[in-house]
Amino acid sequence: MKQFPYVFFLGIGGIGMSALARWFQANGHHVSGYDKTETPLTQALAAEGIAVHYADAVENIPAEVLENRAQCLVVLTPAIPADSVEWEWLRTQGYDIRKRSQVLGVLTQGRYTIAVAGTHGKTTTSSMVAHLLHHAGLDVGAFLGGIAVNLGSNLLLPATSEAPIVVEADEYDRSFLTLFPDVAIVTSTDADHLDIYGDQSALIESFCQFVGQIKPGGALLLNHTADPRVAAAAPVGTRIIRYGLTAEQGPELFAANVSAEGHQFHFDLRSPQETVTDLELAVPGYHNVENMLAAAAVAQIQGVGPEQLRAAVAAYRGVRRRFEFVVTTRKNVYLDDYAHHPREIEAFLRSVRALYPGKRLRVIFQPHLFTRTRDFAEGFSKSLSIADEVFLLDIYPAREKPLPGITSAVLLANITAPIKAIVTKQQALDAARTDEHFDVLATVGAGDIDTLVPQLKLILTERWK
Known part of the structure; x- marks a missing residue:
């Protein structure tokens, strides 16, 4: 990798991609990248001196990348869509483009x-x-x-x-x-x-x-x-x-x-x-x-x-968004978890039930990917039914295009929790602010549901103080 003083990441905000970006930065490479959404992770990368932009356009690619094609490695995440403008341009210009996994393979060789x-x-x-x-x-x-x-x-x-x-x-x-x-x-x-x-x-x-x-x-x-x-x-x-x-x-x-x-x-x-x-x-x-x-x-x-x-x-203190305690008081708890597969959701919710028997549990869940929602719809509905209340957000598409007939309503129909609904993020926040019927709240999912966490933390810290 020493032959590439410049490294450009397509999808730099991904958790695996950002680890690689940090490795190259720490080892003296000039690192920059694109991602479609600004997140706390991309903000952290920027604070560490890595240039990140959020609009998919060739003119946003840093000059050092444009001017040093032979000395620049482009690292690609599979989550980048095939119609990416920057990916297409870099490919036609003959840049050395490798998947994240290929780079990881080289670094561990x-x-x-x-x-x-x-x-x-x-x-x-x-x-x-x-x-x-x-x-x-x-x-x-x-x-x-x-x-x-x-x-x-x-x-x-x-x-x-x-x-x-x-x-x-x-x-x-x-x-x-x-x-x-x-x-x-x-x-x-x-x-x-x-x-x-x-x-x-x-x-x-x-x-x-x-x-x-x-x-x-x-x-x-x-x-x-x-x-x-x-x-x-x-x-x-x-x-x-x-x-x-x-x-x-x-x-x-x-x-x-x-x-x-x-x-x-x-x-x-x-x-x-x-x-x-x-x-x-x-x-x-x-x-x-x-x-x-x-x-x-x-x-x-x-x-x-x-x-x-x-x-x-x-x-050992765990991983952020893995059974993470966000707000804890004597009577109430707010947890956040990355679970996005029925088995993971079941394990998480059963553990929450075991920790807080008799407490009223509300879950806000964001399905991740249309194909995963389609393939495991029955399992999602069954595992989410462990809760007393289930609020479903719309499906987070990530790399995928919508599939006909596959929406959060597919899951809602078979959830047996006493209270269930499809909500917007704002409605989920409003319910946390005004509805006092729940004792334990859990946000669950692998999309951008984590953007709710700071706002829910503020709301519930104030309510439960």
Whole structure:
């Protein structure tokens, strides 16, 4: 990458893209980029000295990019639409254009790589791995798909070129096939991204190919729910450790003596490497205990001892927008979560119910993608029905064009919650300001629903003081 002093990002505001942008900036490259929407993340990039523009026009591309074609790398996110004006112009001018996944593959080439894959859970689990190693004093780098609270960033820069790199391995568009990990975690292989894969079988085939790229003598940590074909695809000699929350699920790696006290979970780690007792996790949710099992086992593989592990687990504070407590009072709570798949929503809402039994729960949900809404409509309606009240925003399209007949109304029809409605963002804010019938509020989704969070925080902090 040293041959490219200039790097231009198409879709720089994406969480994975912004981590790469920060890496190039930290390593002395001139970084700039385009995104269609200004967000707190793009504002942060701008504050760090990265030029970002928001109108898709060639005249907005920085002069240094226009004047140094041969020395400029263009990094592309799959979310950029095919009719992008800037992408088309850069392509016709002969710029070196590479997908984000290809660049990540180059940056990790020759490095000890810990890759975390899965249709859900990979952001939290990869942030846990990076945190545990970093907290234990190991030199480690990380490219994450979320803002880790402990790091305050989605990027952890290593001190040396020999340090291992933790990477969130994204299955969308088969991006993770550019990675050749020493250690791989597969958190789940549930159906998703059927707009790319067509059916779950093709998705499983892609996971098998990813696992088949584990380096000789490497390790695979596999969730007990994963398709058995994935384990069978691991190269001969790969150490395979299956993990799950309880021993009854049949894994070699599991939690024992699990108990919940408020927002904290206490448990013992039963691992093929070593049993570690009295672990304390401050991030709620049984699914997060399961995620921590895999992360802790990787830390053990890297030589982290029991006392270091206890201290690191206790210090972990999660990822922004993953079970994030925005407002907490004695009687009321407002949480925000990135869940955008029925299984994720179910896990999140059941955990909220367990934490606050008997409390009236309102959920504001923004569906993400027309194809995902179409493919999992029944599952979305069922999982959202766990709440007492469900307010649906319009579908966030991201990279997609509308599909005939696919709107939030498809979900509303089969939701069984006593109160349900399709609302605008302003109506959701007005209801939070004037309606006092709910005790717990949760905003859920992967689109731009997070733009409501600061406004809801102000409203509810004032109401609940």
